[in-house]
Structures are given as C-alpha cells and as structure tokens.
Amino acid sequence: MPIASAAVSLINFCNAGAFSGTPLSFRRPVQTRPPQLQHLVQSRYRGQGTDRSRVAQYKRTPADTGSPEVQIAQLSARVTQLTGHLQIHKKDYASRRGLLAALSTRKSLMQYLLRQDRSAYEKVIKELDIRPLKVQAGRNVIIKLQEGAEPEKVHQTDPNADTE
Numbered sequence: 616m617p618i619a620s621a622a623v624s625l626i627n628f629c630n631a632g633a634f635s636g637t638p639l640s641f642r643r644p645v646q647t648r649p650p651q652l653q654h655l656v657q658s659r660y661r662g663q664g665t666d667r668s669r670v671a672q673y674k675r676t677p678a679d680t681g682s683p684e685v686q687i688a689q690l691s692a693r694v695t696q697l698t699g700h701l702q703i704h705k706k707d708y709a710s711r712r713g714l715l716a717a718l719s720t721r722k723s724l725m726q727y728l729l730r731q732d733r734s735a736y737e738k739v740i741k742e743l744d745i746r747p748l749k750v751q752a753g754r755n756v757i758i759k760l761q762e763g764a765e766p767e768k769v770h771q772t773d774p775n776a777d778t779e
Contacts, residue, residue, distance in 0.1 A: 665696040669743065683728045684739055690721040691743045722748070 670692065673684035680686075697714040701707060725748060729736045740747055 664700075665692045667692045672742075673739070683724045683731075684735060687721055687724050687728070687739055687745075688743060690717050690724070691745060693717050694721065721745075 667689065670685060670688040673682070673688045674680075675682055675685075694714065694717050697710055697717065700710055701714065704710065725736065725740070725745070728739065729748065739745070
C-alpha cells in the first residue's frame with residue numbers, strides 16, 4: 616500500500632467510530648518567539664555583529680577567501696566580536712571555547728605566514744593590531760621575535776647531540 620493511501624486510510628479511520636473528533640496529532644503547537652527576539656536565540660554563529668570591513672583590503676582577488684591574510688583578518692574580526700560578547704556574558708563558556716579555537720587557528724595561520732612571507736606577516740600584525748608571536752618553533756630552532764627586528768636564535772636543539 617503506498618504511503619499516501621495509508622495516510623488517507625488513517626484519516627478515514629480516525630474520523631469514523633470511537634475516534635471521531637479526536638485530532639490526529641497530540642503534540643502541542645510549536646511556540647514561536649516574537650520577531651524582535653528571533654535574532655537573540657540561535658544554535659550557531661552566523662556572522663551577525665562581526666565587523667569585517669578590514670577583510671577586503673587583504674584579498675588578492677575579489678573572490679579570495681583562502682589566503683592566510685584574509686583568514687587572519689576574518690578570525691581577528693571574530694575574536695573582536697567574541698571578546699565584546701564575553702565582556703557582557705562572563706559565564707558563556709561555549710563562546711569562550713569558540714574564542715580559544717579562533718585564537719588557536721589564527722595563531723597557526725600567523726606561524727604559517729611568518730614562515731612563508733615575513734613582510735606580509737608584519738603588515739598584517741601592524742594593520743590588524745595583533746601582538747607578534749612570542750616564540751616560533753620550527754626545524755629544531757626556537758626563535759625569539761621582536762617587532763621590526765630579524766629573528767634571533769635563542770636555543771638550538773640537536774636531536775643527535777649527546778647530553779652529559
């Protein structure tokens with residue numbers, strides 16, 4: 616029996632005999648929020664309230680969304696928005712976790728940009744007002760960075776060296 620005819624049969628069954636007048640659905644009607652409160656309750660961040668005006672200047676092409684500079688600018692806008700939100704809602708631990716995730720992703724992108732193009736890295740941290748990375752580890756060398764200076768080797772580790 617097709618589904619449509621089964622539904623019609625069920626309706627006819629409920630309208631006849633002992634079930635007449637009984638509604639098919641016993642669920643309560645869905646409560647909707649007033650229109651002015653719809654934007655307050657969402658299950659997922661959708662970009663409202665984030666100032667992305669500085670993102671456009673880092674795009675290499677009009678459709679660029681993947682270059683590290685653009686991603687860092689987008690994450691910086693998100694970090695700014697979340698920081699303001701957490702100043703108001705101090706116990707919003709889910710948003711705090713999102714902030715830490717965004718900061719971690721931004722840090723990884725900044726490390727990548729530093730390795731690939733130091734001038735672009737310096738431009739991004741200067742224009743977006745981001746603190747420079749404190750310690751950069753890579754290829755068994757720990758580098759201490761200072762703003763506007765060349766990296767200096769603080770400690771060089773050698774995995775084959777004998778320790779005494």
